[in-house]
Amino acid sequence: MSASFSKRLRGNLLARSRKKLSRREARDILGLVLTVAGRSGEGLITFISEQIEYVDYLVDAAQSALLAVHMRKAFVKGNALLFSWDTLDDEFCSRLETAGFVADSILSRSEFLSHSFLACGSLADPNLQFALEWQLARERAAEELRSRLKNWGLMASSTVRRGVPILYIKNAEQISDFLIMTGATDLLLEYVDIRVRHEITAGVNRLMNCDEANTNRQVDTSSRQLEAIRYIAATAGLGSLPDNLRLAAEKRLEAPELSIRELGEQMVPPIGKSGMNHRLRRLEEIAEELKNDQSISG
Template sequence: MSFAAEVKAELAGLTSARACCQLHELRGAFHSVNGDIDTAGRLARFPLLRNLLARRVVRLTRALGAAESRFQHHRTPHQTLYDVEAQLPTALVASLVALPGVPERACDRKALLRGFFLGCGSINAPSARYHLEFVPPSVAWAEAVQATLAELSVRSGVSTRGAQPLVYVKDGNGIVRTLSLLGASRSVMEFESLRIVREVRGLVNRKLNFETANLGKTVGSAVRQLAAIEQLERGGRLGGLPPALRDVARLRRGNPEAALAELAARLRVSKSAVNHRLRRLELEAAGASPSEPHS
């Protein structure tokens, strides 16, 4: 089961005690799946729902006083989808078809988002990348979902995928807050656990890359320095160099893999002094005239 499916399974099992929350969750689900309604007959249709959402819609409509709720199934090669039809009370019909907007109460905002997420939401496991999205049926509803998130202190963006509007949250903290607002506490803990593993793995990889790069630089420098020392010795010029350069040349030849800090500690000088002397050796081997007098 994907992480998104786990989140939806948790949300579908929640119980909304207040009628206002039940209404706004049902409203979010209704519009997220492009539901339609016969206002004269008070018959609401929720097309092509997955099993979890179909059962959730049936429970919500019955809790809100639906005279009858029934569903039909459609089999596809990969899953079974359901059409839910519910005979609604007259007062509920008007609320269900109300224009897109942000509910006044915080609990109703959370319930509306929960309905939308169950119907048209998705989330990636944090081991891949941070991404939570809603795919509302219209630009007006995309703006309403984004405004609802903003009222709940979650920063989101609006984009399009083809001609379909899209509301997305891409930062880890924003996704954690959104899951908490939806009521998916178990999924929050799993998300945080996976996020910690990802961040630790990233930190280790960055450190390894940094150390590998430094090691590569150290090895490359040592190879050049040893080649310069060999060239000076073959040309009989090494013995004529100042004692400081002969000492660092002897130490480098005996410790080809040592870092500058180790060489500096053995010579009891600074790293910059060791680096300067080794560069002088390379210049001498290349036949260049050092810019400073020998030391």
């Protein structure tokens, strides 16, 4: 990959965020960004980012929110947005100080997760490790963000690194869920493919008496099936499938390392290898049909 996975995700999320904002939407976005990543000092609250496109986006948001802002090149890195506390109204200041923009934001789930990530998040290269984290400006914001994430089924752990509150998720499936929630389906498919290969390789390596050719074939087959299932989940949703296919998809997600015969044995009631193989092939066909429909409509 020429650009880092985290940088590509930032570009993806920012592209999806480009829209005309109402004053309320702009205030909530700026409030969220400054709550989780704004640094206070000398009568100012400052946000610094290396992503100039996002800084420009926030300047436009400040204009929509009718908030005065100055932009300058940061001494250490990136570009800085400077807000004077004296120019911010009492309601805005109060919500910043109490992390209210995190606790009761009106933003959609996708918008909230996208802008919290754009403000202070990072995603490790999945080829090296599975890790999603946020570096927060203050402990109160970390607590509120962790609570918000939990409400959406994202279980973040917390720590402090060099005095900075950190939230992190190292569960690969939860990180995939985060990508689904933000709408980053293109990166999701790539991420899941890498993740599945890690899982399958680890599982297959534990099996005894399996020759290399069979191992590679099983890894490739399971990877292909899981990619198809994840694509269906991210587009039409697994709930759109007939029960027999949905159950087969869920069983494959639960056990990516199992052979088709072993999967069939775990179904309720159990089915033979041929029947299980037929269902998995049908899932791949459905995923292909969805991709073709998307390319035509696009």
